[in-house]
Amino acid sequence: MRVLAVGAHPDDLEILCAGTLARYRRDGHQIIMAHACNGNCGHFIIPPDELAAIRAKEAEAAAALLDAEVLTLEGVGDGELVADDPAQRRAMVELIRRARPDVIITHTPDDYMPDHVATSQLVFFASFFASTPNYKTGTAPHHEAVPPIFYMDTLAGANFLPEEYVDITDTLEIKLKMLECHQSQLVWLREHDGIDMKEFVEVTARFRGLQCGVRYAEGFRRLRTWPRATTARLLP
């Protein structure tokens, strides 16, 4: 399968679903990691353009650990994502057409952060119209299917009750290694906000593991509208 994960910012996938992406990869699937915004507001001291360049490199380094391809909407800063903006919709459709996913993972539509919510809405829109030939974008041909969507956990699992779980006991280590690639965020959050992101992620994974009887897990919900349903188990 081709698995497309779309986060709002360059470190969201590492925090919320990288253990599952690593399981997919181990099973021989192709991973595409996308972020909608360039992460240019994720710091108080490093200027936006410089930070966006740093974060693009961090995302590439993390993705390389899974041999994953990285896609992004070009030139969208943090806080600039608007779900009903026609240009951003078209850009997301083109991104999905390039990724040709069999399954998509993205933020839940009631996430805490406006960019996360807008990403979820854009992916919902774009994953439908990617298969509509008369909806014109760039060069990528229209997609053959309207792929299933899984919603990944929220930060600290707040306001999110998973319906499905993935055992990431064996992939927590690589998830944490991927997270470590985002040094601009880890150092800043520790020094400025007193948050240890590695501990944060481990505790959340342990809590989800507790719920489903394994050491570490990630939790997901599923978009249930037609024609996204299937009888197959698509998560690892």
Ligand SMILES: [Zn+2]
């Ligand atoms: Zn984010």
